[in-house]
Amino acid sequence: MNSVTDTTGGFSDTERAAMKQRAEELRASKGLKGAAKLAKELEACIAAIDGLEGADGAIATRFHAIVSEEAPDLAPKTFYGFPAYARDGKVVTFYQPASKFDTRYGTISFDEPANLDDGPMWPVSFAVLEITDEVEERLRSLVRSAIS
Template sequence: MIDKQTFSDIEREAMHERALELRQSKNTEADVLDKIAEMPANEAFLAMAIHRIVKEVAPKLKPKTWYSMPAYANDQGKVVLFFQSASKFKSRYSTLGFNDTAHLDSEDFWATSFAIREMTTEVEQQIRCLIKKSIS
């Protein structure tokens, strides 16, 4: 039995949603778009921009939800990257995260998570480069 003090209400809700995702027979792009539509407008804008970039730069990645977040998986179904909205975890900023299936390795130390507050041309270019590198 998990002690209620171990996980926050938000974390328990995310785990519950992940369990529901695993029980679903399908987890499709439509599910991702539904999750994005539930976000506040500014976060939905960021998530849709990332969704568009992934589809352009890495069309082989499959959209799916992961702990109720928009995510993109490789051919083996392993999540490569995900978007975490700020409001979901009551955070100061949204995050673009990469799992260990992403090929971002750079010597002995590299970032796997990036704060994102606004989608500028420069930010979009950096995201494009990260996604390309993650699937190389």
């Protein structure tokens, strides 16, 4: 069995590794404030992106540029090891690479602080195989809406 489906105590090896990653992220920024914390979180985000290969690396790199251009007030950081972007410490959006859980596509997701509400139901996660011009424009629109 692969590590995604092997379970002990209800969590797969991959899920436990993600939880350990999140705990490490919190420890790494503990005690840091202001610019020092932002710099450390930006460094971690760039390292997470640089650690990705193939389509995951290309998507994460382009998404980082899109968020930087459309929502410069969002602070880059990591979230369970994923490249993420936050406002006031709360993650607004993040990229979950396909390679992390051995899935056929990565996802760009938006958390609760994102302003994507559209009636009683709306999408918050999008499968992305590559960033074409059309996909890029859609992502730009989503990011702009998320921060409005």
